[in-house]
Amino acid sequence: MKYRSAFDIIGPVMIGPSSSHTAGAARIGRVARTLFEKQPTKAVIHLYGSFAKTYKGHGTDLALVAGIMDFDTFDERIPDALKIAEEVGLEVEFIEEDAVTEHPNTVRINLFDGKGKELEIVGISIGGGTIEITEINSFKLKLSGANPAILVVHQDRFGLISSVTTVLSRYQINIGHMEVSRKEKGDIAVMVIEMDHKLDESVVSELNALEGVTQVIRLVN
Numbered sequence: 001m002k003y004r005s006a007f008d009i010i011g012p013v014m015i016g017p018s019s020s021h022t023a024g025a026a027r028i029g030r031v032a033r034t035l036f037e038k039q040p041t042k043a044v045i046h047l048y049g050s051f052a053k054t055y056k057g058h059g060t061d062l063a064l065v066a067g068i069m070d071f072d073t074f075d076e077r078i079p080d081a082l083k084i085a086e087e088v089g090l091e092v093e094f095i096e097e098d099a100v101t102e103h104p105n106t107v108r109i110n111l112f113d114g115k116g117k118e119l120e121i122v123g124i125s126i127g128g129g130t131i132e133i134t135e136i137n138s139f140k141l142k143l144s145g146a147n148p149a150i151l152v153v154h155q156d157r158f159g160l161i162s163s164v165t166t167v168l169s170r171y172q173i174n175i176g177h178m179e180v181s182r183k184e185k186g187d188i189a190v191m192v193i194e195m196d197h198k199l200d201e202s203v204v205s206e207l208n209a210l211e212g213v214t215q216v217i218r219l220v221n
Contacts, residue, residue, distance in 0.1 A: 022063045024105065024125025025051075026078065029067020031133055031145050032109045034219050036119045040111040042091040043068050049104030051125075052096040064107065065092055073129065108135075139181040139190040147176055148198040149219040152191040155212040156182045163210050164191060171203050188214070 033039075045064055047055050055061050059078070066081040069090065077084060085092055097108075105125040112118050122135035133143040136151070143149060154160050161180060168175065174196045182189035199218055207216045 022059045022078075023073040023129035024127070024131050025060045025063035025107070026067040026071065026073045027129065027131045027145055028107060028121075028123035028125065028133070029064040029109065030070060030072070031067075031123065031131070031143070031219065032111060032119065032121050033068050033070050035121065035136065035151065035217055036111045036113075036117070037217065038113060038117075039070075039088070039090070040068065040119075041089060041114040042093075042112040044093045044095065044110040044112075046095045046097050046108040046110075048097045048099060048101045048106040048108075051105050051107055052098075055094070061094060064109070065090070068109070068111070136190060138183065141179055141181045141190065141192050142177075143192050143219075144177070144194065145219070147194045147196070149192065149194040150199060150204070150207070151215075151217040151219065152193065152207065152213060153215040153217075154189055154191060154210075155214070156184075156186050156189040157212055160210070160212045161191065164193070164207060164213070167203065167206055167210070168193070168195070171199075173197060173199065173203070 043065065047060070051060055062078055062081040065085050066075060066078040069081065069085060069088070071077055071081065082092065103124040103126065106122065108120065108122045110118065110120045120137055121133055123131055123133045125131050131145050133145065134141065152164060165175070175193055176196055177194040178192065180189055180191050204216050204218055207213060
């Protein structure tokens with residue numbers, strides 16, 4: 001992924017020490033929390049590569065948990081994230097993995113609510129606080145988290161992608177990046193759309209009402 005400016009390298013306003021291991025980790029955790037749509041009761045966090053080797057020293061563990069609790073990168077509560085998680089009833093488990101991944105700063109997060117709801121995402125922190133989500137519930141995709149975006153869960157069927165983009169076009173929403181992932185033909189598919197502007201709730205409701213759409217999750221940047 002290309003950097004857009006020098007600020008992508010310098011990093012965001014954050015609680016340190018590292019933009020890639022702390023700010024990026026917090027952003028990955030926060031995307032997971034947004035996709036889960038509620039506060040989970042348990043988080044199992046699998047760390048790979050550099051994350052697995054240095055997560056305690058660089059505060060990656062604190063940042064990931066802070067993000068899962070919806071704290072921003074500059075939230076002063078980040079150093080106390082593990083203590084706060086315990087206080088709010090969020091059980092956290094860290095697992096250091098030996099598997100070699102394409103990027104050294106890789107994490108897989110599994111979230112649970114104790115009532116059957118589960119989510120799995122894979123994210124990477126590529127420097128300067130910039131991240132990519134590369135997998136959601138085994139669907140391969142690419143989500144930067146840098147722009148307003150929606151995740152559309154839908155039936156894999158003819159014309160549905162056109163229906164979604166027609167709604168966005170009617171509201172003059174410009175699409176910056178879009179991709180579709182499916183496991184099997186005709187099964188459930190996932191559409192990721194990154195846009196130049198945030199969507200109003202009315203647009204999300206209209207997308208949710210489309211035949212064949214199961215769920216629309218808005219990721220607010």
